[in-house]
Every structure is written in C-alpha cells, then in structure tokens.
Amino acid sequence: MDAKLLAESGSGDNAPPLSVSEISGALKRVVEDRFGYVRVRGEISGFKRAASGHVYLALKDDKAVLDGVMWKGNAARLGFAAEDGIEVIVSGKLTTYPGRSKYQVVIDKMELAGEGALMQLLEKLKARLQSEGLFDRDRKRPTPLLPRTIGVVTSPTGSVIRDILHRLSDRCPSHVIVWPVLVQGEGAARQIASAINGFSSMPEDGPVTRPDLLIVARGGGSIEDLWSFNEEEVVRAIAASSIPVISAVGHETDTTLADYAADLRAPTPTAAAEMAVPVRAEWLATLADSKARMARSVQRGLSTAQERLESQRRLMPALADLLRPHQQRVDEISDAMKYAMGQNVAKARSRFASSEGALRPALLRQRLVQAEERLSRLDLPVSLVKKPLEDARQRLDSLWRLARQVSPDGPLKRGYARVSAVDGSFVGGRREAEQAGEIELHFHDGSIGATVGKKGKKPEKSEVSKPVSRKSRAKKPVDDRQQDLF
Structure with missing residues (x-):
C-alpha cells in the first residue's frame, strides 16, 4: 500500500482512530476492572514524603519495578517509619496515570513483609540512632536514691x-x-x-x-x-x-x-x-543499726576520754602543792611591806620634827620685825606702789568675774538646783544619784536632803534634812597637833 500524506477512511474500515485520552481512559478502565484490589510484595525504593503529606515510592524485585502512591490520610496511619531497602507488602488498587503513560498502585495499607523485614528495619534504625550518640553510656544519668x-x-x-x-x-x-x-x-x-x-x-x-x-x-x-x-x-x-x-x-x-x-x-x-x-524496712533497720553504732561509738569515746583524763589527773600535782610557794611568797611580800611602811613613817616624822623646830613663833616674830624695819627705811614714791596695786586689783576683779561665771552656784538664783552626795561629791546623772541613795539639793537660799527611790516607785516618806550652810560643809576638823604660828 502506498503511503499517503492525508489519513483517509476506506470502505469497510471499522477501527476509527482514538484520541490519547480515549485510549488512556480505556486502559485505565481495563486495569482497574481487572485488578480492582491487589496485594503486592516488594522492596521499597525511592521513598519520598511530599510537603502535602502524600507518599511516593517504587516497589521492586529482581526483575521489575512498580510505582506506588499513598495518599495523606493513609500515610499518617502508617505503623512504622518506611525507608528504602525495606521489604513490604502493600494492599490497594492498580490504576494508570495517563499523564505519564504509567501504571501504579494506590496503596491503602502497607505492612512489613515478615519478621525478617521488621528486624531489618529495626537494625537500620538502631544503627542510625546509635551513630548519633543516643545510646552512649556517658549520657546515662543515675536514678535518684529515694x-x-x-x-x-x-x-x-x-x-x-x-x-x-x-x-x-x-x-x-x-x-x-x-x-x-x-x-x-x-x-x-x-x-x-x-x-x-x-x-x-x-x-x-x-x-x-x-x-x-x-x-x-x-x-x-x-x-x-x-x-x-x-x-x-x-x-x-x-x-x-x-x-x-x-x-x-x-x-x-x-x-x-x-x-x-x-x-x-x-x-x-x-x-x-x-x-x-x-525497701523501707531495710532502710529503717539500717538507720537503727547506724544509730546504735553511733551511740556505742560516742560512749566508747567518752569512756576513753574519761580514762585518759583520770590518768592525767593522777600525774598532775595537788592544787595545794601548787599554791603553797605562791602563798609563802605573798607572806614574805606582806612582811616586807609592813617594814617598809614603818620606815617611811619614821622618816616622815623625823623630817616633820626638824621642820617644826624652824617654825617657832619667836623666830617668826623676829623676822617680821626685821622686815618691818627694812620696809620703813625704804622711801618709795606713791606712784610706784599704786601702779602694781592697781594692776593687781584689775587682775583680781577679772579673776573674780570669771570665778562667778564658772561657779556651779551661779545658776541657782535662776531656779536651778545643784545635786551632790552627802559627802559633798558632785552628782551628775541618774545612775550616780541611785548609787548615792542619800543626796542634797542646793538652792540659792539653802540646801535640803533627799532620798533617791527606785524607778517606777514613789518613796513612802520624804525626809527633809536641815539646811546645811556652806560654812558648816566647808569647815574641816582642826588638827590639834598644829601649833598656832601667831
């Protein structure tokens, strides 16, 4: 038959041309009708999980390759982590993919092909995780005791x-x-x-x-x-x-x-x-045993210390023997002090007696007469005498004013009072007043006595002493042994 440029339908021609889509659809119907549900065993190759969640792979054996696809819903229910090299058995339906003139299996269920495949998958996962160090001993932590x-x-x-x-x-x-x-x-x-x-x-x-x-x-x-x-x-x-x-x-x-x-x-x-x-009971028994051992150890230590202390005490001298030399030394020093004080008193009396002889009244009067005679023979100008007297009077006045300013009795006229003990010593605070017990209050017009009570309690009866004049306090007993110089 000669080839022609244009396709023509001859008489009796019962095979009209089909479109690609028509033939692809016809093939799809035949495959799906003939292989509506299949179970296929093979090794996974080219496993890929798309961003949409769908899984694409190929099943192969030593002679052929079959493409497969697992939609997102079924892929999420997959019971193991599928990867290349694992032998599986898939269940689904066989169909075609007209876009690439390929046939493929739409997988509804995927299972490992026997225990051997499962162990193979386990060993692969174990090796991968072990290489990451997840099973290293140095990562192990001790568990808490209790x-x-x-x-x-x-x-x-x-x-x-x-x-x-x-x-x-x-x-x-x-x-x-x-x-x-x-x-x-x-x-x-x-x-x-x-x-x-x-x-x-x-x-x-x-x-x-x-x-x-x-x-x-x-x-x-x-x-x-x-x-x-x-x-x-x-x-x-x-x-x-x-x-x-x-x-x-x-x-x-x-x-x-x-x-x-x-x-x-x-x-x-x-x-x-x-x-x-x-075991709680074992711990309680251990604690009880430790407590008993500790008590025995403490008691044993105390006994040993007491024995050691007793042996040391026997080796030490008696307290009286240690104190006797010091007591003897104290007695010697006491006797020496008494003798030295007697000697000092005798020397003082001797010096006083020699000075007493030089202080006879007749001798003093004679010296006074001689001084008056020398003074009468002096012819001093009045101005020479007045000037020193005037200077001395001014100094005396200034000293007197200063004395009145610093005198503790100066503020008494303004309503203040000065506190002293019975013996005349100054009392400057509450503690000193409590220690003195009996005190005197000095006013500008006299003094009165008072008794200091404890804080928080009033004295039952206030005793007022008679006014004591300054002259009577300042007056001291006269030593009868002192002779009158005049």
Whole structure:
C-alpha cells in the first residue's frame, strides 16, 4: 500500500482512530476492572514524603519495578517509619496515570513483609540512632536514691500499673502520677512520646509536683506489639528527657530501642518498681543499726576520754602543792611591806620634827620685825606702789568675774538646783544619784536632803534634812597637833 500524506477512511474500515485520552481512559478502565484490589510484595525504593503529606515510592524485585502512591490520610496511619531497602507488602488498587503513560498502585495499607523485614528495619534504625550518640553510656544519668514522686507512662487499664503500684507500696510508698497512653497500635508512639515530653516540661514549682523519676512500662508481647517502643520519636523523647527514665517494656527477653535510650533498663515492670525505690524496712533497720553504732561509738569515746583524763589527773600535782610557794611568797611580800611602811613613817616624822623646830613663833616674830624695819627705811614714791596695786586689783576683779561665771552656784538664783552626795561629791546623772541613795539639793537660799527611790516607785516618806550652810560643809576638823604660828 502506498503511503499517503492525508489519513483517509476506506470502505469497510471499522477501527476509527482514538484520541490519547480515549485510549488512556480505556486502559485505565481495563486495569482497574481487572485488578480492582491487589496485594503486592516488594522492596521499597525511592521513598519520598511530599510537603502535602502524600507518599511516593517504587516497589521492586529482581526483575521489575512498580510505582506506588499513598495518599495523606493513609500515610499518617502508617505503623512504622518506611525507608528504602525495606521489604513490604502493600494492599490497594492498580490504576494508570495517563499523564505519564504509567501504571501504579494506590496503596491503602502497607505492612512489613515478615519478621525478617521488621528486624531489618529495626537494625537500620538502631544503627542510625546509635551513630548519633543516643545510646552512649556517658549520657546515662543515675536514678535518684529515694524519689518523692514517680511518673509512670503506661496504659491505665492493664495489669502493669497495678503491679507497679503494688510493688511500690510493699517496698516504699511513693507519690505516683500516671500519664495514660496507648501502648500499641496506631498513634501509640505519638502518645508515649508526648507523655515523656509532657513530664519533662513540667515546672519545678508548678501546681502538680514534677516527678523525680519516670517509668515507661508495658507488658509482654510480640515484636509487633512492642513496636511502638522502637519508634524513633519515642526513642528521641526518652533520650531528650530532663528526668531520669527507667524502661520496663515486655519481659526479660524482650529488647526495644527504648531500652537502649533509657537511663536504666528493667526486665519487667515489677522490677522497674523495685529499682525505683529501696525497701523501707531495710532502710529503717539500717538507720537503727547506724544509730546504735553511733551511740556505742560516742560512749566508747567518752569512756576513753574519761580514762585518759583520770590518768592525767593522777600525774598532775595537788592544787595545794601548787599554791603553797605562791602563798609563802605573798607572806614574805606582806612582811616586807609592813617594814617598809614603818620606815617611811619614821622618816616622815623625823623630817616633820626638824621642820617644826624652824617654825617657832619667836623666830617668826623676829623676822617680821626685821622686815618691818627694812620696809620703813625704804622711801618709795606713791606712784610706784599704786601702779602694781592697781594692776593687781584689775587682775583680781577679772579673776573674780570669771570665778562667778564658772561657779556651779551661779545658776541657782535662776531656779536651778545643784545635786551632790552627802559627802559633798558632785552628782551628775541618774545612775550616780541611785548609787548615792542619800543626796542634797542646793538652792540659792539653802540646801535640803533627799532620798533617791527606785524607778517606777514613789518613796513612802520624804525626809527633809536641815539646811546645811556652806560654812558648816566647808569647815574641816582642826588638827590639834598644829601649833598656832601667831
């Protein structure tokens, strides 16, 4: 047949040309009708989560590749962190994508293809987190010796929380705060991580007491049941917790990534409660034993000190023996003082007797007569005598005025009084007046006696003494031994 430039429909031609959209739509209907629901097993390749939340990937084996897409709603319910190299089984429907002439599977559900794939995913995640240092020993913190408040992240309805509370009450009752979470299934990992972060963000002085220790617990189960504690967000929340964490997930043979990130791993939830607090009875017994040992040690020390003191006392001389030399010395000094005082009195009397002989009245009168004769022979001008007398009088007047100004009796005429003791000593304050007891009040026109009473009490009877004149106070007894010079 010769080729023509223009397409023409011949007679009997029953295959009219179809548009690209028509053929693509026809293929789409055939594929979807034939493969309405499929389950495909393959290895993930080119895994990508778009900003819209949709997931795009490819499933491959050793001979073929099948594109796949998982819409946002189903991707959010994915039970594990999918990544390249993981073998999975996906469920969905097969369809075509006319925009690229490709067929693909729209994934509704994605599961790991057996336990081997699950362990492969676990090992990859473990290696990645370990390379970041989340499992390093130097990040582990010691748990408190006796926590006042314990936070527990677990299911509130299972037997785990009952076992923990029962063991805590047996060993050492503590305040427990339970943060209820799902421990398996969809959304469990998110709730567990949120609970750990919530405990860590509680303020120290908030209305709810901040725990001193966290226990993340779950009972035993299969690897799928415990998978929530292998999720990356849970592991990172435990590693970032500001509160020490004990991981108690599953039985003793079960190990999760949460165990590696926690500060302490317990084989069971009951063992976690035993690790969290000591046995109160044992502590009380230890304290009692320490108290008894301390008392015995103190008593032993006192006994040893008393024995040592007694031995030292026996070695020391008696007090009387120590004082006798000093008493003898005091007696010697006393005798020497008496002798020295007698000698000084005798010498004073001798000097006084010699001076007394030089003070005879006849001798003094003779000297006075001689002085008067010498004075009468002197012919002094009157001006020479008046001038010194006038100067002396002026000095005397100024001294007298000064004496009157400083005299303590000067202000008495203005209504003041001067206080003195009975012996004439000056009283300048309340304390001196109380010590004197009997005082005298001096006014400008005389003096009266008074008795000083205690503060707050009035004297029962005031005694007024007779006025005492200045002359009678100033008058002193005359020594009869003093001879009259005139």
